[in-house]
Amino acid sequence: MARPLEIDHATRFGERRVAEDEKGSLVRAVFRNVAPRYDLMNDLMSAGVHRVWKRTMVNRVAEAGAGVAVDVAGGTGDIAFRLKERGFEVAVVDINDAMLGVGRDRALDRAVTQGITWTCGDAEALPLRDSSVDAYTIAFGIRNVTHLSTALAEARRVLKPGGRFACLEFGHVVVPVLDRLYARYSDAVLPRLGGIIAGDADSYRYLVDSIRAFPEQADFAALVAEAGLAHVGTTNLSGGIAALTTAWRL
Numbered sequence: 001m002a003r004p005l006e007i008d009h010a011t012r013f014g015e016r017r018v019a020e021d022e023k024g025s026l027v028r029a030v031f032r033n034v035a036p037r038y039d040l041m042n043d044l045m046s047a048g049v050h051r052v053w054k055r056t057m058v059n060r061v062a063e064a065g066a067g068v069a070v071d072v073a074g075g076t077g078d079i080a081f082r083l084k085e086r087g088f089e090v091a092v093v094d095i096n097d098a099m100l101g102v103g104r105d106r107a108l109d110r111a112v113t114q115g116i117t118w119t120c121g122d123a124e125a126l127p128l129r130d131s132s133v134d135a136y137t138i139a140f141g142i143r144n145v146t147h148l149s150t151a152l153a154e155a156r157r158v159l160k161p162g163g164r165f166a167c168l169e170f171g172h173v174v175v176p177v178l179d180r181l182y183a184r185y186s187d188a189v190l191p192r193l194g195g196i197i198a199g200d201a202d203s204y205r206y207l208v209d210s211i212r213a214f215p216e217q218a219d220f221a222a223l224v225a226e227a228g229l230a231h232v233g234t235t236n237l238s239g240g241i242a243a244l245t246t247a248w249r250l
Contacts, residue, residue: 005215006223010146014209023146028096030203031075031144035098037198039076044197045190053242054078054139056235057168060246062086064164067134072123072155073141075099077106077116084115088135091128093121123151128158135159139168143214152227159249165229169220170211171236171243178239186211217243 010020018026034041042050058079061069066087071079075094080103083090094100100118107116121127123138123145136155145151155165173179186208194204215223217234220243225232229247236243 005219006148009148009213009215012210012213014206014213020146024095027144030206031096032098033200034194034198034203035075035096035102038099038102039078041194041198041204042078044193049238050242053168053237053244054082056237057137057139057166057244058082058086060244061135061137061164061166062088068132069135069137070126070128070133070158072126072136072138072151073144074137074139075101075103075118077103079137079139080116081106081110081112083135083137084112088115090116091133092116092118093123093126093128094118095120095122124154126154126158130157131160131163133158133160133163135164135166137166137168140170142167142169142220143210148215148220148223149227152224152229156228156249161249163249165224165245165247165249167220167224167245169214169243169245171240172216173240174217174236175239178241182241217245221245 011017013023013026069083069088070091070093071083072093074080074092075096076099077092080090080092092103097120100120104118119127124147136159142151159165173182190208191201191205195201221232221234224245224247230250232247234243234245
């Protein structure tokens with residue numbers, strides 16, 4: 001039986017309540033709209049700090065050596081390019097064609113023609129064989145899936161025994177005062193910035209709301225453990241603005 005936390009997540013689209021079977025199409029529409037300016041907006045919204053967070057995640061994954069990795073919801077290639085530089089072969093799986101188009105274009109601009117594949121697929125039903133990858137990564141994508149436990153079960157399924165799981169996601173700020181400042185920044189600046197740069201304030205308002213609605217770090221770590229992954233750990237980054245959750249498939 002699904003836990004209340006999971007039911008809440010599956011029916012929440014920002015501050016709205018929607019049917020579970022509607023959520024996926026609504027989320028895809030958001031990312032289709034923001035795809036052309038997604039990476040620029042990440043730089044502006046975080047003052048470039050998202051690059052440090054992503055480097056931290058890739059460094060953690062690469063500690064045990066290279067291999068085959070799947071990067072889920074990684075259509076623009078930000079994580080895939082970093083993993084490839086560390087010796088990984090990477091399968092990018094993203095449900096949004098527009099985001100994948102950005103990633104393919106970036107790969108061509110970088111003359112990257114081998115070592116990364118680009119596949120349209122669902123985090124809840126990955127187009128990969130059981131026990132086929134050495135690492136599973138997802139950055140700022142897990143909060144947009146409809147059924148968290150299904151996506152996490154898929155992560156465990158495709159990982160080889162000894163495989164590494166790494167999820168980078170916005171967190172709940174754990175530093176007093178910073179939490180209030182970050183909330184004001186999120187409400188006042190991010191949607192306005194989205195309207196000016198991406199021409200879509202509503203999508204960035206959804207992104208702010210989806211961050212707030214996502215489970216707190218300890219609750220998400222508990223879901224990862226319940227999916228059958230072991231040695232689950234959470235590292236708060238920038239006071240909990242982002243959080244890196246890691247685990248292993250035994």
